[in-house]
Amino acid sequence: MKVNLRVWRQKDPVDKGRMVDYTVEDASEDMSFLELIDVLNEKLILSGEEPVAFDHDCREGICGMCSMVIDGQPHGPERSTTTCQLHMRKFNDGDTITVEPFRAGAFPVIKDLVVDRGAFDKIIQAGGYISANTGSAPEAHSTPVPKAAAERSFSAAACIGCGACVAACPNGSASLFLGAKLTHLGEMPQGQPERWERVVNMVETHDDAGFGGCTNTGACATACPKEIPLDVISQLNHDYLKATVGGRKK
Amino acid sequence: MSYSDYTVGAPVVDKAAPDGPIETRWERRKFGVKLVNPANKRKVKIIVVGTGLAGGAAAATLGEAGYHVTSFCYQDSPRRAHSIAAQGGINAAKNYRNDGDSVYRLFYDTVKGGDFRARESNVHRLAEISRQIIDQCVAQGVPFAREYGGLLDTRSFGGVQVSRTFYARGQTGQQLLLGAYQALERQIHAGTVNMYQRHEMLELILVEGRARGVVVRDMVTGEISSHLADAVVLATGGYGNVFYLSTNAKGCNVTANWRAHRKGALFANPCFTQIHPTCIPVSGDHQSKLTLMSESLRNDGRVWVPKQLGDTRKPKDIPHSERDYFLERKYPSFGNLVPRDIASRAAKEVCDEKRGVGPSGLGVYLDFDDAIQRLGRKAVEAKYGNLFEMYERITGEDPYEMPMRIFPAVHYTMGGLWVDYDLQSTIPGLYVAGEANFSDHGANRLGASALMQGLSDGYFVLPVTIGDYLASNKLPEVGPDAPEVVEAEAAVQGRIEKLLSINGNRTVDSFHRELGHIMWDYCGMERTEEGLLKAIDLLAELRREFWNNVKVPGTGAELNQSLEKAGRVADFIELGELMCLDALHRRESCGGHFRAESQTEDGEAQRDDENFAYAGAWEYTGAGSAPVLHKEELNFEYVHPTQRSYK
Amino acid sequence: MHWTASPLSSALGAVATQVSTGGSAKASATPARPKRPLIPAVLLKFVMALSGFVLVAYLVVHMIGNLQIFWGPTAINGYAEWLRTLLEPVLGWEGFVWVVRIALLASVIGHIWAATLLALRAKRARPVKYAAGNKVKGSYTTRTMRWGGVIVLLFVIYHILDLTVGVANPVGAHLKPYENITAGFAPDRWYVTLFYVIALLAIWFHLRHGLWSAIQTLGWNSNRREKTLKAIATVFSTVLIVGFLIVPISATFGWI
Incomplete structure (x- = not known):
């Protein structure tokens, strides 16, 4: 052809x-x-x-x-x-x-077609992890994780960090990427201790990097090759408001 | 003297391996290592090249320990290393199923699966650590599959009789890598790790015989710079791309390892490559990579080709009596579930008889018709739906209507830089982890073992053993103007200049494709003395032509993907020569290495333990010049070699 | 330590040696990124959601109040009168109405302020347009929200001049909504009715996305509920807008 x-x-x-x-x-x-x-x-x-x-x-x-x-x-x-x-x-x-x-x-x-997506790494650095130094982990079965939580966590963790969500968003927002990581870690019992601090730090870094604000157009979820659901952004909003307006973050 | 006239040098000995009872060897080794004073760790610099499971885990763990780490990857983010593509799972001897699993059984299975060409001490350590890996990953938030009670789910894998494989849907590698990546990003934030993305290591810096740094190229600006340290870790993956077409990522390359090899690190068992039987066949000359279809498909799919030569009927029109279900015919007790190496070779045989299917004749059917009739389409869809979709996306054919076509493809390389029990190469201060080392898998790797080894090396082994080297050796200060540094940079610069100045008539990819053809034809699933000798000649010719006729556009001072590829292909050609020589010298069949001259009467692999129960570690003597072989004798005190049979 | 010996050197990258203590000496070719905005985008959306809810609540009451016109002039004129007497002992005559008006004005200002900041930020975050246009489904919502919002604002200004202040109304009598409405939407002023209909449709679009969006912003959306919530938002907006539409249309066709 x-x-x-x-x-x-x-x-x-x-x-x-x-x-x-x-x-x-x-x-x-x-x-x-x-x-x-x-x-x-x-x-x-x-x-x-x-x-x-x-x-x-x-x-x-x-x-x-x-x-x-x-x-x-x-x-x-x-x-x-x-x-x-x-x-x-x-x-x-x-x-x-x-x-x-x-x-x-x-x-x-x-x-040409090559762009610098380093801002995504910066967002992860701001808190996209669970602090567990090597060797310090308890026995894997000491904390059961409800199957539904594990499934939702996995669906969010399937994000491949490609940036299609940002490219599709008319606001240039990385909220889907951000929400996916917050949902992945926030659904896990292991992710609770750092949950409120994590969301505030990651949101700040997201804004610092020059990404725009979300206006819930849903273009990100449509463009996402891994079908990350839009509700991870709702989760992000929920956690952020709870951490700041709700005063959870000390 | 021709390249194949290699000489045999002094044996290479693993001095770090403790003896005594195998169950306590790792414990005793850990107690034996000298420790670096915590207050001094910040002053100790370690370079880690590669950010896959082994490299990412090592850099993060060393950073947590307080070392001053510098990490490099060629991708735009450490999260993209090719460990991410591993589908199936990770083995661990947790025995959560109470099905008789144990550290010893995992150790036993792995030594046997490796066809008795792995080091027992290493494999036992791997089996011990496997349990800690799962604990560590769960603590990091890796979303493993779980049961309704909230506990971890496992499945059986690769013909093993216990259910010890932990998984996260079909994306276990991705989830484990993200765990390591996040731990690494945490350390970058904490300032213990300096991360350089889009940087490619092009030379190793040796000072007084010790690894003291690397020369890297910034792939965006083209800037060449040197980074100095007290020790260097290579975790740069495997070299499957020497075949051009493989399941590896396009960027996977052997350059870091090959540069170290050229500087004196021995390269062990390069001919041990794993060919995976269920990949989507090549569709044309434009093909740039091969896609793996999960091995689990063989649980319900039946593999066949037409009995008749030149049968061009549609598969549905060929009656059962005229189909050759060759795996079921040849291996009645294991049928379609024979190990990877056996299934791959059987497919090759029928294609050699010109009974292969598809436009190229290089393919066999994997048919779900019987399964759909027996279980119903719904059940098949629930089990394999996503794989069927992926197949349809790539081939445009609907596997519910028409059998899949599959063909073997290069998937994993068991060989790599030789390392001792501490993961230290023959160059002091140079450590090698993950697929990049000659590993714990012997001549064949079992499913779900690669992830285990990468994380074991990165999280638990290397961070301990490297401390012994750092605490035991007083290393002199090396300045950026040291002659060794200047020389290494000049060598890199000279090579880039040379590549840019040839300005010939052939693209880098055309050389890479030709290299792949030679390797696949003569050093692929079946190897013969005649073919390997021919390949060695063809490769020498290819190497000469490459350096006279390659065309690399652009300059060195910019993002130049042709230049990146050119350097890698140049190294792949030299590696290809060594692989062929290694395959030529190993006149036995074992695991992924099948020599036509060494088979049983019914065509199965025939090992020769008398003459070849060793790891063959090669010393570089110059491009095209015959290398020197150093043997490491392998002793099997616990698992005694037997012939594998799947009849 | 620059490489100068070769004639090709200008074509090659500069050579630098680094001891691994330092960061990389990257070329500063990448454009400077904007500084951290004072208010995080998530909070701006929060402002939009809350102010939006206030406005929607007002619209519901407003719509129900309007329907009294079908009970004749006494009902609706009396209703207008009654509103002014609410809480009279505390707030005085018309005090309550002014409290509502101030709350509404604050909400409108907050809503527009947050929307403007988000739009400006979007412009910075997406400085280059796609040559082929942004073809992803959903990306048009932003356009309809922003331009739709402006249309709604212009309509509201006209509407206040028409039926609150009265200067754009042929009668324009204070506390006589029945007369104002029937005269304003008289059959020969069909174009005014048409304008109201178009404006109300714009509000329908705005509400349909805005309602669901507010729920998402407040963190109450979930994958499971998403379809239901969107359906509820659509039904709610439709009922509200139909309730508003009947009045001018009925007036024009003489059904009142």
Whole structure:
């Protein structure tokens, strides 16, 4: 199949950048979207042009490294699918596909489609953990965890930290990412001692990083390749209000 | 003298391993290590390369202990290391099921599963620590699967007879890695760990024969810098990508290990690679990686190919009598549930007979028709629904209507840098953890054991044993202007310059693909003397062509993904040569290494304990120059070698 | 310790040596990030939710009060009179009405203030638009909330001039809502009715998302309840808006 690509090209963080048109004549339906870019890059290199820089690693939908916006949707048109698992059979012969980097003030573009998502690590550093030094753990069965809590915790912990939620959000908010971590840890009995401090510190760091505020549009949950439910943001609000207005955080 | 004319050097001896009763060896070793004064720990610097289960856990734990840690990863966040992709679970001898499990049984299963090519002391320690790992991960908030009473659920895995595998749906690796990652981020926040993302280690710095630092490249700015420390830990994973197509992440590479190998660290058992039988087949030349389908599918799926050569009918139109259920035919008692290595090789055999299915002929059917008829579609959907969806997403075929096509793919590498009981390589001060070392898995790894080993090394072994080295050795101050540092940086710079200046006619990927083809054809599931000799010649030629004809666009002073790949592929080619040589010299079949010349009458792997009950550790003597083999004799005092049979 | 020996050196990265005590000497090419905002976004949303609830509560009472017009001029004019006598011993004539008005004004100001801050922050957090547009479902809600909010505000101003102050009303008599309404929505002033209908539909959109959103903001939403809560919000908004719509429409068609 033949595919026309409009790809964002930007040499470095300070370059203004622009869209550039390419055509790939011999795409195959069985290719993943990233393999299409691979094919394009091989051609660009041999013709003496710079290949398109893009982030990718595991190519099986779990590492969260791939990060492009395809036709206005983070990770492209297929629901619950990362770019690396999106296949060309979802497109038609002759389609023109627009490929852009994730756009957010907190995710500056490094080059072409590569953005800096370091702000996510900063949010985790602010409290996205349970303090348990190696060796200090009690026997695993000393604290049972109700199955429902473990399940909800897992659903939230399935977040791959790709940033699609931020890229989709008209407010550039990372609330879904933040809420997912707070729900993962907050559902666990082990996560209770630090719960109130955690939410306040992580929310502050989230705002510090330049992410916007949530207005409950739900775009994040729609774009999320791992189907993190929107109610993790409600959990985040709940915990934050309880910690601050409710005075739980000492 | 050709590359294959290797010489045999002095045996390599594990001096750190305690003797005496195996149950107390780790206890005694822990008591034997010298301790670093807590007040001094902040002054002791340790570099950890890699942030997977082993590296992330080690950096976090060393940081908690008060050391001054610097950590590097090539990804944009430590959370993305490829441990994240492990699906199945993690073994631990908790015996929560009361089904007769014990540390000793886990030890026994692992030594046997490794086809008697692992070190008993290490494996026993691994089995002991497995229990602590679960405690630690639960305390960190890892959301393991639980039963209605709130206690941990387990399942059986990989043909083992006890239920000792802890899991978090199909994403156990992800959840364990996030636990380690969060512990690491906590230490970064506390200031004990300096984290450098998007940094790739390109050289090891040796001073007076000791590992004292690394040279890294900032993959965003291209800046080359040196980092100095008192000890260096490599936790950089496996080298499956030498085959180009594997289940590894695209970025997984051997460069850090290979740089250390070139500086004197011995590389052990490089030919021991694990080929996983149930992966989605290659769909075309554009294929960039292979996707694993969980091994659990073989519990209900039946593997078959048409009996007739050139049978092009649709699978549904082929009557049962004209299908060859070859695993059930050859291994009546284990059927479709034979271990990974056996299932993989059997699939290869039928494809070699040209009875393979799919457009490429490299595939066999994994059919759920019988299961759907017996259990109903609903039950099959409940068990495997998400896997079926993933299969359909990738192939565009509906497995409820048409049998899946599967083919074996490279999955894990048991070989790696040689380490002693303390995880120290042959370079003093250089420690190697996780899949990067030649590990505790011998010639074959059992399912759900990789996560166990990574976390055991990272959380519990290395942080203790490295202290012994740091407390016992008075290390001189090394300045940034030391000649060894300058030289290492110049070497890195020179290599980058060289790669950029060749400006030939072939892309890095085209070399990588060709390397993969050679390795898969001659050093894959079945190896022969003739093929390996041929591969060694082809690889030498490929190496020469690479350095004369590769085209790397762009500059070194920017984000340049072609340049990153070029450096890695150059190292992979050299590693490929060593793997072939290792496979050539080991004239026996064991675990993941099958030599056609060494099989029983009915085509099963034939081990040769008399001549090959050793770990083969190779010493580098220069690119293309014959290496030196150092043997570490393996003694089996507790688990006595027997022939595996699955008939 | 810079690498200068090679002709290629300009094409290569600078060489620096670091002892691992220091942080990385990163190029400062990344743009500076904004400083921490004074009020966390979660609290701004809290303000929006609370003020929104006050306004919704008022709307419910307002709508029920309006319906008295169907009982004739005495009923509704009497109701207007009665409101002014509420708590008269304490607050004086019309005191209660003024208390409500001040509460409403504070809520409106709080609501708009928080919304403006959030919108400004969104602009900073999302400085670059997608060339292909943001195609994710849900992203349009923000547009309808923000522009819808502005439309609602303009309507409210007109509405006060029309039926409270009276300057935009053909009768504009104080304490005579029956006369004001029937004259204001007289058949020949069909365009005023049409404007009210459009504005009320805008309020319906605003409420439907706003109600559910407030519940989410206060942390009462859950995955299990989400569908039900959204349905309740839709039904509630619809009943409220229909209740408002009947009055001007009935007046125009002469059913009063």
